[in-house]
Amino acid sequence: xxxxxxxxxxxxxxxIRANRWRSLLTMVGIIIGIVSVVxxxxxxxxxxxxxxxxxxxxxxxxxxxxxxxxxxxxxGANFAGTNLFSGPTSQFSxxxxxxxxxQRVPHVAATAPLSQISGKPSFDGHTVSxxxxxxxSPDFPKILNQKVPEGAFxxxxxxxxxxxxxxxSVAQRLFQEDAPLGMxxxxxxxxMVVRGVFNDFSNVPLSPVANFDNTIFVPFDVASKLANxxxxxxxxxxxxxxxxxxxxxxxxxxxxxxxxxxxxxDFSVLDxxxxxxxxxxxxxxxxxxxxxxxxxxxxxxxxxxxNVMLVSVTERMHEIGVRKAIGATNRQIWRQxxxxxxxxxxxxxxxxxxxxxxxxxLLHAYTDLKPxxxxxxxxxxxxxxxxxxxxxxxxPALKAARKDPIEALRHE
Amino acid sequence: xxxxxxxxxxxxxxxxxxxxxxxxxxSLTIEPGExxxxxxxxxxxxxxxxxxxxxxxxxxHGSYKLNDRESSKLRAGRRARIRRxxxxxxxxxxxxxxxxxxxxxxxxxxxxxxxSAAHRVKLASNMLERVGLSDREFYFPRHLSGxxxxxxxxxxxxxxxxxxxxxxxxxxxxxxxxxxxxxxLLSEIHKTGNTILFVTHNPELTRYATRVVYMHDGxxxxxxxxxxxxxxxxxxxxxxxxxxxxxxxxxxxxxxLMKVRxxxxxxxxxxxxxxxxxxxxxxxxxxKGTKK
Numbered sequence: 082x083x084x085x086x087x088x089x090x091x092x093x094x095x096x097i098r099a100n101r102w103r104s105l106l107t108m109v110g111i112i113i114g115i116v117s118v119v120x121x122x123x124x125x126x127x128x129x130x131x132x133x134x135x136x137x138x139x140x141x142x143x144x145x146x147x148x149x150x151x152x153x154x155x156x157g158a159n160f161a162g163t164n165l166f167s168g169p170t171s172q173f174s175x176x177x178x179x180x181x182x183x184q185r186v187p188h189v190a191a192t193a194p195l196s197q198i199s200g201k202p203s204f205d206g207h208t209v210s211x212x213x214x215x216x217x218s219p220d221f222p223k224i225l226n227q228k229v230p231e232g233a234f235x236x237x238x239x240x241x242x243x244x245x246x247x248x249x250s251v252a253q254r255l256f257q258e259d260a261p262l263g264m265x266x267x268x269x270x271x272x273m274v275v276r277g278v279f280n281d282f283s284n285v286p287l288s289p290v291a292n293f294d295n296t297i298f299v300p301f302d303v304a305s306k307l308a309n310x311x312x313x314x315x316x317x318x319x320x321x322x323x324x325x326x327x328x329x330x331x332x333x334x335x336x337x338x339x340x341x342x343x344x345x346x347d348f349s350v351l352d353x354x355x356x357x358x359x360x361x362x363x364x365x366x367x368x369x370x371x372x373x374x375x376x377x378x379x380x381x382x383x384x385x386x387x388n389v390m391l392v393s394v395t396e397r398m399h400e401i402g403v404r405k406a407i408g409a410t411n412r413q414i415w416r417q418x419x420x421x422x423x424x425x426x427x428x429x430x431x432x433x434x435x436x437x438x439x440x441x442x443l444l445h446a447y448t449d450l451k452p453x454x455x456x457x458x459x460x461x462x463x464x465x466x467x468x469x470x471x472x473x474x475x476x477p478a479l480k481a482a483r484k485d486p487i488e489a490l491r492h493e
Numbered sequence: 494x495x496x497x498x499x500x501x502x503x504x505x506x507x508x509x510x511x512x513x514x515x516x517x518x519x520s521l522t523i524e525p526g527e528x529x530x531x532x533x534x535x536x537x538x539x540x541x542x543x544x545x546x547x548x549x550x551x552x553x554h555g556s557y558k559l560n561d562r563e564s565s566k567l568r569a570g571r572r573a574r575i576r577r578x579x580x581x582x583x584x585x586x587x588x589x590x591x592x593x594x595x596x597x598x599x600x601x602x603x604x605x606x607x608x609s610a611a612h613r614v615k616l617a618s619n620m621l622e623r624v625g626l627s628d629r630e631f632y633f634p635r636h637l638s639g640x641x642x643x644x645x646x647x648x649x650x651x652x653x654x655x656x657x658x659x660x661x662x663x664x665x666x667x668x669x670x671x672x673x674x675x676x677x678l679l680s681e682i683h684k685t686g687n688t689i690l691f692v693t694h695n696p697e698l699t700r701y702a703t704r705v706v707y708m709h710d711g712x713x714x715x716x717x718x719x720x721x722x723x724x725x726x727x728x729x730x731x732x733x734x735x736x737x738x739x740x741x742x743x744x745x746x747x748x749x750l751m752k753v754r755x756x757x758x759x760x761x762x763x764x765x766x767x768x769x770x771x772x773x774x775x776x777x778x779x780x781k782g783t784k785k
Contacts, residue, residue: 408577
């Protein structure tokens with residue numbers, strides 16, 4: 082029986098090759114669909130992996146406290162609250178009071194609030210927009226394992242001073258220098274002095290995580306004053322003194338905060354894994370949405386296949402008649418055309434997967450995106466395209482199979 | 494036990510006023526090993542009869558027994574398998590699949606039978622050798638002459654070793670030399686015990702048959718046994734009543750002698766062409782012939 086299947090497969094391929102151009106053009110629909118779906122999913126997957134590796138680099142014992150309850154959200158009502166470091170769009174925020182509560186929890190070794198202040202810094206009369214200013218504590222570089230090669234981060238004794246540590250791209254954009262140590266700039270009427278310049282942060286394009294390379298860090302107290310004592314904290318980063326105590330510390334922070342919040346769970350205390358998943362949540366949703374839209378082109382491709390198969394069946398009516406006359410059953414005719422449409426779409430799928438690998442290479446080479454296409458995605462894409470061929474090949478194949486042999490033979 | 498037994502078989506096309514009776518209560522019994530020529534004017538129901546006997550079509554009324562088995566009510570799949578295993582079709586227009594090689598065309602019935610590739614290539618090769626075309630296995634049908642193409646079609650019809658061969662004007666598109674080749678081949682097949690039915694317009698070809706059936710307007714009007722090598726008596730009459738000149742020829746003063754140069758096969762060819770191309774005249778003359 083397998084040799085028969087092979088014979089039929091050979092016939093299907095021969096039929097497809099007999100109409101090379103038409104087959105190729107038919108496949109284009111499937112190819113475009115597969116390339117777009119696979120690429121979008123690959124980009125989403127790549128960003129997720131980058132976020133995970135970025136947070137992984139911060140350490141497994143990193144505890145993140147964000148406003149809003151991500152464990153009990155109702156259908157994305159608190160969408161923004163699910164983003165790690167997503168301060169500006171949060172509906173809720175944590176207060177300085179919360180920060181002090183957290184600091185008093187036993188075994189909390191380091192805390193770093195992140196509080197964003199609006200405004201544009203200016204240097205030498207030029208105002209540069211698109212730079213984020215974040216107020217934080219001296220523990221910040223320690224928690225994120227980030228080095229300050231030029232100068233130093235502000236210390237506990239300097240929390241009142243107008244000191245600032247800047248990201249690498251701020252150095253270039255604001256000062257046009259690599260290490261503008263000791264230089265000063267104006268922000269909200271205050272003159273701030275650059276104390277240090279950070280190393281490159283590992284940034285993730287498309288992620289909701291703020292780009293720290295493009296950020297000016299100031300002491301939290303200064304930030305509070307600049308914001309009239311009302312600097313909203315969108316995230317508090319915490320490290321316990323001992324990594325093995327991470328779980329217990331999370332529990333303690335949660336219960337202490339719950340008490341001060343009057344029993345309302347309007348915040349979330351996350352370990353590293355949860356932080357990653359909460360970050361990827363929106364990304365996942367986006368990926369699904371775009372992939373879904375791209376998937377529509379697969380359906381369009383399927384309709385194209387159906388169209389071509391219908392034409393092909395009509396064209397080959399005489400052949401169908403001959404085949405039936407020499408003993409082909411309806412089922413065998415049906416199988417022949419089903420095989421043809423699924424080979425057509427399957428080959429389209431394989432070409433699509435290969436093309437998306439090429440697109441992947443190009444994206445790696447020319448953009449910041451690092452798409453990652455898993456072999457599972459490739460297999461699924463190929464299977465889906467074959468399924469599209471089966472789905473849209475059924476009607477034409479049935480048409481061919483049910484044709485009366487005499488009528489078919491009369492067809493020229 | 495007859496291989497074919499038709500009892501009051503009718504075939505109607507269309508509805509109401511447009512109803513067209515292709516077969517009108519035809520009864521016919523054919524014993525195994527007969528070599529039957531079916532003659533008659535175009536549109537007399539010969540092809541419909543062949544299609545019904547070959548399981549491509551079903552009768553509207555009446556009973557058809559193939560190999561003593563009632564076949565008019567069988568389902569499509571069953572009929573397809575009967576076509577595959579018991580019937581070999583040969584068509585006027587050859588009906589080889591143009592995209593397949595000669596060998597692939599011949600193996601096709603075996604593909605549908607589910608035979609393994611090696612086995613079916615072997616059988617098909619043998620069959621091509623039998624029709625004298627073993628050196629053309631990998632040619633495409635378009636590279637063959639008409640006679641060779643029909644021989645390939647015969648090989649395809651025979652490859653499943655069917656009991657019954659149905660040939661609908663197998664020589665209709667061939668010149669006399671190729672016709673002879675094809676008929677000799679069929680006659681050889683007949684000698685091995687197959688039952689053969691063939692439709693022809695050419696009285697000369699009744700030489701090969703053991704029985705000649707004449708049809709007119711969906712009815713069998715004459716049925717005679719004939720010796721192999723003899724033109725059937727009735728067919729001979731038909732032959733001589735077929736005009737060999739057309740009206741245009743008469744007007745132009747072209748005589749029959751100018752068109753037919755004493756060579757009997759050429760005469761037959763001319764006659765055959767007349768009957769197919771000039772159907773009204775052919776019909777008239779055939780009618781005359783059959784009535785006598």
